[in-house]
Amino acid sequence: MTVIKVDNVSKVYKLGGPSHNSLRDALASFVRSPLSRGARESIDALKSVSFDVSEGETLGIIGNNGAGKSTLLKILSRITKPSAGEIELRGRVGSLLEVGTGFHSELSGRENIFLNGAILGMKRAEIEQKFDEIVAFSEIGKFLDTAVKHYSSGMYMRLAFAVAAHLEPEILIVDEVLAVGDMAFQKKCLRKMRDIGETGRTVLFVSHDMQSIGRLCSRVIWLKDGEIVLDGETNEVISAYRTEQSETGSERIWSEGSKRPGNDLAKLSAVRVLDKNGVPASAIDIREPLFIEMEYEILSGEKVVVPNIHLYNDFGVCVFVSHDWQSEWRTKPRPRGTYVSRMKIPGNFLAEGAFLVTVAASTYTPMEVHFVVRDAVLFHVVDSIDGETARGDYAGVLPGIVRPILEWETEILNS
């Protein structure tokens, strides 16, 4: 069932021109030209955006700053009205555009739970019923009756999220909430959000953090300049977005011969990241294999040339170095010509995140490097939360460079 129906929604903001922030300005401009209402510059924050969201769907919204994400959320949460178009929402809407909205620093934790709950649209009886749960989730314990201005920022955030997390709306709209708080808190938030998604409620989630989006959302909308660029399955959209964003893409081609990296023995002409179907891709599901392909030209058949690939993760840690050790030219010089070498990385091997690929071709005896291109291509491994990957039911941030599925055995010794 469709629970959110956005139909041709546009929003125009008037900029500059006569905005009259003081009465004097308003009067002065009226005196100058009583008939004209002034030419106003305007920007289209949203241009005829349409999409539907079904019940139980977790939809991510991505895009650069100024793409219209916040405007869309503000319209959906009824803070501002659209200039044109219509939206239909089925069920209670809870929006978390900022955790802790409406907290008052002079009031105690207890008082703020009730105030914030009411602001978020909870009934008093409902808050009373969930009060103990909220307090337990927030872990503020004995500080419950202390004014929140004496709280540490961590306690403040925990309490604020605790209230919001127990709102239980049919539609939850969340904006960047997870960008704050410590790691442990973020894990808790993510888990709670996943729980919300799993109970059949609809979640709209805006974030800059592609990893959280990848973990939580089944579908993603990419906004750019107020328009939907792409609306589809998470990996596909993140992949397209990443490719546009980074200077380093998933494919790099050197078409002009003179600019190709290399010496008079070997020259590189292309590097690509391919998915399991051999199609260039920049976001790969953690369960699926991927290929890194390098295309190069051997200009003289005098030496043994070994292509090799160095993989680095987000933090600059080298994950591995791999040589082409299988081909027949591992020990003998190869004839002139254009070659393609393809390395397969199995599924359920790399951890999630961004990976940078350095490619090189070398001769080992004596040691000689013919070309080396650092950070030639980039790709992302996406780990979705559906219980079928190595992360199992754990929704938080999972450290580690690799994330293989390993065998476990558990036996009961006595009972």
Add this chain to the structure above:
Amino acid sequence: MQEITIIKPETSRFQIGLKDLWIYRELLYFMTLRDLKIRYKQTAIGVFWAILQPVLTTAIFTAIFTSIARFESITVPYPLFALSGILIWLYVNTSITMASNSLVGNANLVTKIYFPRLIVPLAATLSGLLDLLIGVFLLVLLMLWYGAAFSAQMLLAPVFIGLGVILATAIGTFFAAVNVKFRDVKFALPFALQIWMFLSPVFYPLEILSEKWRLVFAFNPLTGILLGFRSSMFGTPYDWFAIGISAAFTLILLMFGFFVFKKMENDFADLI
């Protein structure tokens, strides 16, 4: 039955949105409670300000007016007369000031979350009622001290306090909305309120004016409220003509205040 929300561009049709206000009535309660609780936080003498302000003002007016002027028409001791006027005035004055700052002061709420915006200035005017009730209690004590007569008319006092709340709400919501766009309110309002006090029978009886001017003063909505409140407290005859005009004018102001507020409401989040 699931609730269905339709979000559309603003229409020209004017609605106060009473249904929405009703749905969010508990928020009004909590916001009022919040404004009450934080009012005297971090002050040394706390809620005693609610007593100190009217008492000191009454003392000053008494000192001035019992030495330089005699108001023949006043049937009760002057301090009682002055205090009764000052209580109403302080309530209206404080509530309008608080309400006019309420939206700007709660900008983080207005830009981050949806709720009927009217709740913000309403909570500001309602939270001032506690001070007024403390003041009325003080007035009753002072009446006992002076041995003033008590009559059944006192039961009508809440009606005039109610009119005072409506008047403060009307003007408060108007300025709350205007203040979002024109911050001039911050400077103009205290000045206008001061003039209004002098033009209202707060510390002088209406009888010092000529017939003609009394009629003009009746159009000041505060006049009827002051007259009615005093007649109720002191058991003197009601001037129903002045009270009627004031009440009607107060209601017109309320509609006007709500109308302006609703007209500007849609732009609050974008302007604030």
